[in-house]
Amino acid sequence: MFENLQKKLTGVFKNLSGKGKLSEKNIKDAVREVKLSLLEADVHYKVVKELIDRVKEEAIGSKVLESLTPDQEFIRIVRDDLIELMGGKENNKITISRNPGFIMLTGLQGSGKTSTAAKLANFYKKKGKNPLLVAADTYRPAAIDQLVQLGEDIGIPVFTGDRVNALKIVEESKKYAEKLLHDIVIVDTAGRLHIDEKMMEELENIKKLINPDEILMVVDSMVGQDAVNSAKEFNDKLDLSGFVVSKLDGDSRGGVIISIRYITGKPVKLVGVGEKIDDLEEFYPDRYVGRILGMGDVLSFIEKV
Amino acid sequence: MGIFEKFKNGLSKARNTIFKNIKTIFSGKVLDDDVLEELEEILIMSDMGVEVSHEILEELKSRYKADNSYNDPLLLLRDILVENLQKDEVVNDFQQKPYVILIVGVNGSGKTTTAAKLAKMYSSQGKEVVLAAADTFRAAAIEQLKEWGNRLNTTVIAHQKGSDAAAVVYDAITHAKSRGKDIVLIDTAGRLHTKSNLMDELKKIRRVVEREVPGAPHETLLVLDGTTGQNGISQAKAFKEAIDITGIVVTKLDGTAKGGIAFAINHELNIPIKLVGFGEKEDDLQIFDPQSYCNALLGVDEVE
Ligand SMILES: Nc1nc2c(ncn2[C@@H]2O[C@H](COP(=O)(O)OP(=O)(O)OP(=O)(O)O)[C@@H](O)[C@H]2O)c(=O)[nH]1
Ligand SMILES: Nc1nc2c(ncn2[C@@H]2O[C@H](COP(=O)(O)OP(=O)(O)OP(=O)(O)O)[C@@H](O)[C@H]2O)c(=O)[nH]1
Ligand SMILES: [Mg+2]
Ligand SMILES: [Mg+2]
Numbered sequence: 204m205f206e207n208l209q210k211k212l213t214g215v216f217k218n219l220s221g222k223g224k225l226s227e228k229n230i231k232d233a234v235r236e237v238k239l240s241l242l243e244a245d246v247h248y249k250v251v252k253e254l255i256d257r258v259k260e261e262a263i264g265s266k267v268l269e270s271l272t273p274d275q276e277f278i279r280i281v282r283d284d285l286i287e288l289m290g291g292k293e294n295n296k297i298t299i300s301r302n303p304g305f306i307m308l309t310g311l312q313g314s315g316k317t318s319t320a321a322k323l324a325n326f327y328k329k330k331g332k333n334p335l336l337v338a339a340d341t342y343r344p345a346a347i348d349q350l351v352q353l354g355e356d357i358g359i360p361v362f363t364g365d366r367v368n369a370l371k372i373v374e375e376s377k378k379y380a381e382k383l384l385h386d387i388v389i390v391d392t393a394g395r396l397h398i399d400e401k402m403m404e405e406l407e408n409i410k411k412l413i414n415p416d417e418i419l420m421v422v423d424s425m426v427g428q429d430a431v432n433s434a435k436e437f438n439d440k441l442d443l444s445g446f447v448v449s450k451l452d453g454d455s456r457g458g459v460i461i462s463i464r465y466i467t468g469k470p471v472k473l474v475g476v477g478e479k480i481d482d483l484e485e486f487y488p489d490r491y492v493g494r495i496l497g498m499g500d501v502l503s504f505i506e507k508v
Numbered sequence: 509m510g511i512f513e514k515f516k517n518g519l520s521k522a523r524n525t526i527f528k529n530i531k532t533i534f535s536g537k538v539l540d541d542d543v544l545e546e547l548e549e550i551l552i553m554s555d556m557g558v559e560v561s562h563e564i565l566e567e568l569k570s571r572y573k574a575d576n577s578y579n580d581p582l583l584l585l586r587d588i589l590v591e592n593l594q595k596d597e598v599v600n601d602f603q604q605k606p607y608v609i610l611i612v613g614v615n616g617s618g619k620t621t622t623a624a625k626l627a628k629m630y631s632s633q634g635k636e637v638v639l640a641a642a643d644t645f646r647a648a649a650i651e652q653l654k655e656w657g658n659r660l661n662t663t664v665i666a667h668q669k670g671s672d673a674a675a676v677v678y679d680a681i682t683h684a685k686s687r688g689k690d691i692v693l694i695d696t697a698g699r700l701h702t703k704s705n706l707m708d709e710l711k712k713i714r715r716v717v718e719r720e721v722p723g724a725p726h727e728t729l730l731v732l733d734g735t736t737g738q739n740g741i742s743q744a745k746a747f748k749e750a751i752d753i754t755g756i757v758v759t760k761l762d763g764t765a766k767g768g769i770a771f772a773i774n775h776e777l778n779i780p781i782k783l784v785g786f787g788e789k790e791d792d793l794q795i796f797d798p799q800s801y802c803n804a805l806l807g808v809d810e811v812e
Contacts, residue, residue, distance in 0.1 A: 242558050245737035248549060312760065312788065313616025313733065343788070344655035349648035352669075356647070396763045423616065427555035427737025429765035450615060453700040455739035478615070478646070 208240045208497040212274045225262045225273060233277050234259060240497045244456035245427045250465045258284055282492050288461055289488035295445060295470035296485065297323075297417050303335075303380045305388050305413045309406055309441065310421035311433055312394030315449030315475055317346065319421050320391040321353035322475070322483040327387050328359055335385035336361040337376040339369040339409065340393035350391050357480055360385075369393070373409050390415070397436035410441055419472065421447045422463060425455040434463040443467065449475035452482065458495050534582040539572045543581055554768030554805050555737050560775050564588060582806060589771065589802040596780035597795055598727060598755065606638070606684035608692045608717055608724035612710060612751065613731035614743055615698030618759035618785055620649065622731050623695040624656035625785065625793035631662060635690040640680035641666035642673040642713060643697035653695055660790060663689075673697065673709060674716045681720045694725075701746030714751045727754050729782065732770060734760040740769035744777050755782035758796075762786040766805045 212233055234255060241251045262280050271279065297306070306323060308316045317340070324334040336354050338361055340346035347363050354361035362379055364372035373390060380388045392409065395402035410418060420437045422430060437443060446463055451474050460471055471486045537543050544565060551561035568585050578584040599607070609626065611619050620643070627637045639657055641664055643649035650666045657664035665680035677694055684692045696713065699706035717725045730753045732740055747753050758770045761784055770781050781796045803809075 239558055242552060243738055245555075245739075248552050311735070311763070313618065315616065343652075344659075345648040345652035348651045349646075352647035396760075398764060423733070423735070425614070425733070425737060425739040425743075426735045427740075427765070427769060428553045429555070429735050429763070432764045433735075450700065452702075453614070453739070454702050454742055455737070458737070 211236045244458035244495045246458035247431045247462040285492045286488045290470045295472045299416045302386050303388050305415040306417045307390045307415040314421045314423045316421045317391050320389050324359045325357045325480050334387040335380050337390040338363045339372050341369050342393040397433040403440050417444045424448050424451045424457045426459050430459045431462050431466040435466050438467040443469050445470045445472040447473045452476045535580040539581045554766035556768035557772045560772045586802050590798045593798040594780040598782045606692045607726050609727040610694045610725040617731045617733040619731045620695050623693045627662045628790040637662050637691045638684045638689050639664045640694040642676045644671050644673050645697040674712045701743045707750045731757045734758045734767040735765040736769050744773045757783040759785035
């Protein structure tokens, strides 16, 4: 799958011999192939259009480096733009500045919030912290049981309060955490649609209660064009600190990574790469460019040059 | 509120957000390059995918030339989409007993909720339903199904977490046979289609069903999250290859996603869409209606 674009581009540039300049005319087919590839990766339609305009502008007239062929030079430009769109070399780690610090997880139904909560708690426990999980999904059947079981598996306490009122649970968990000297509190919330005003208001109220150090939206990597709508709405309402992109252990191309960053300006901070407790990683943009573009090897070659 | 009203409401939420009044925008327009580009945008933004979108638009172009009874290119497009969809409903009239429905899909797509919704649908038709808790893997997956069983007053057959999923299925079928129950609904664990060990587990479940009830599973439903992008094709291909899928359930269409990938799957792989989920409650399930779906996908107002 990943060699697809590469092959096409090699074909497209076959007639452009030597190391000549890139021109509107000779990159036309290449531009089309890149555009197609990004759309197949689920990068949002409008983001693709803008990106392509930018690439064209940069490419036309640019001299091809000695060591690169024209197609490689073109791809270098695309790659650099994509990395920049994903946050470039910024360091986007989770930062907790208070004690206890609060992390709040939000997102659409089934995106991976509860799993991520447990994974994060385990991550901090291994770093010598004393995390507390808070079960604030009082809606989905057995959502609280799910977090309780995950907490048991990793030996981390789960605060469940009255199991009925999410706001009350969160409120009480604050005092509980302070009393029992937990230094990090991770709040799992119910999945909800961005257009569900009442449920979005609940999140705003939870946010007010705890003023979280990190408020993350968990986004399924398999999501298509609609990702920008939900991400924008969650960010508008909650002023997110970043995203977690889950389920990247499959074969989705993950174009959503580009779209959500573009539409909100907020970084992806973590990625989920499996159902196991350790399957959570920091996010490095350059690792995902090849996947989103649908080409692997050429990129590592360009990297070296 | 009748079920159909509710379905329309669920979808109209989606409609009103982006494509307000699109019908009037296209009405009276001719199919020139600008209009074609706008239509392409709508199709691609519905997650239909570039290739399928182009194929459909080619059909639109040639049909538009031949047929001048349409003064709204969007409505012709809608009709073409509808014609391109297979119509194949889930069975309501069972000859076999027990009738076995296997429910599969990637993680978090809505399998367990769909199983509960189906249990509700069939029991309200007077059928006796057994739910099989064959997700023995995910934390509290069994408790989730049991809670649905309580709410719906439906039997749930379950073992311990971590036990053999196929054994649960065997027990559920045995239970249904001995009590003369009508339907067995099997809720399986979410799994990414790229994981061969997990796909093998599904094959094993299927083999047990085949062995215990001749002709079963009568339905194997792939539950597809309506927000899914192009990866949906890969999902459908892999599940079809592994255990043969008889229909798609598209969930979460109460949001703003259009679910165009379901159209693409039907188009590319000939798997019909059979049901639509549009909420988290037990009644939020509807038999698939191509016309409503295509209207919602394109943003065509249902009152014409
Ligand atoms: N393969 C894979 N599965 C994941 C990953 N993260 C979560 N899952 C699975 O996705 C499904 C949904 O995850 P949850 O953590 O329950 O999602 P949620 O957002 O809490 O769901 P709701 O509370 O119902 O909104 C479960 O089956 C998880 O095991 C991941 O990174 N990879
Ligand atoms: N808005 C909306 N939410 C839904 C719909 N169907 C399911 N959900 C929600 O999506 C989340 C996941 O649903 P589940 O039924 O647990 O999904 P699943 O496929 O069984 O998940 P795993 O077993 O973890 O793979 C839950 O929060 C459900 O309430 C739907 O049609 N609309
Ligand atoms: Mg959850
Ligand atoms: Mg489930």
